């Protein structure tokens with residue numbers, strides 16, 4: 001392997017580590033770092049790390065701690081520019097210098113204005129060789145939630161929709177189970193790598209869902225639950241409210257809800273945020289996302305309701321869309337999963353890039369990604 005191929009392979013490894021932290025590091029980005037030394041032609045990995053739950057310790061210091069003395073004279077691959085600001089811990093750029101690392105390859109610059117270029121400048125001024133842009137596109141995809149939070153004041157949004165073969169989400173007042181066991185497993189995995197699951201209040205009223213990650217051994221990775229609820233109609237005895245001591249529940253409400261109703265919910269332990277409403281009296285989704293980004297949320301999985309899905313896409317806030325289609329038909333009139341306006345936008349080649357359908361158990365999954 002030549003040097004560039006080794007750099008890429010180490011960065012690929014660091015990106016795999018970074019993906020492990022997704023959903024657990026917010027408000028910080030999930031970063032991966034690998035430290036290696038050359039023995040003859042062979043790279044030998046001596047340290048690995050990724051951002052720990054809650055956002056610290058950072059990946060670089062984890063990898064340095066693992067490498068110990070072996071870091072001296074070694075190289076580091078890191079998926080995001082090392083931090084340069086003094087927060088609760090000293091900056092990683094200083095830790096890298098102190099550890100004696102002589103070469104750093106970084107995939108992308110930190111969009112955080114407190115860092116942006118500063119981390120790499122500190123390394124360079126200490127005489128460390130710095131290479132940037134290695135697997136930058138992949139790193140951007142891993143960090144997209146954090147990048148959106150910093151640059152666009154909104155989290156990344158993955159929109160999940162499920163429909164019957166004839167296009168229905170369910171019948172009024174009740175959502176049908178349109179996903180097979182394999183699809184459900186995949187959705188629960190997606191829940192674990194997002195910071196929050198979001199639904200509209202209609203889904204709460206219809207299904208009284210838990211919205212937790214129920215894969216064996218992954219319960220503790222359940223993200224927070226967010227309800228879009230203009231008039232605060234979420235029942236006080238709903239599961240989302242009753243279990244908010246275990247997994248946090250946040251409810252976003254409109255300007256007209258009485259202070260009294262807010263207090264009742266807050267006493268139960270629910271976090272309430274007021275959001276601006278638009279001319280139709282619905283919550284302004286852009287303002288809602290601004291509020292969430294301000295509180296540090298970087299990645300949202302939106303699972304609830306055709307109306308919420310449409311509002312998010314209309315406001316140009318959706319990064320990826322996953323549509324699960326069951327082979328079973330509802331066979332009568334129901335609630336359309338994808339309303340005609342939304343379908344037109346999803347299928348617009350200037351807005352979204354649709355992949356070929358894949359089989360997930362009995363279901364079919366089509367994945368659309370936003371065109372920048």
Ligand SMILES: [Zn+2]
Pocket residue numbers: 058059060082083091092093
């Ligand atoms: Zn750091």
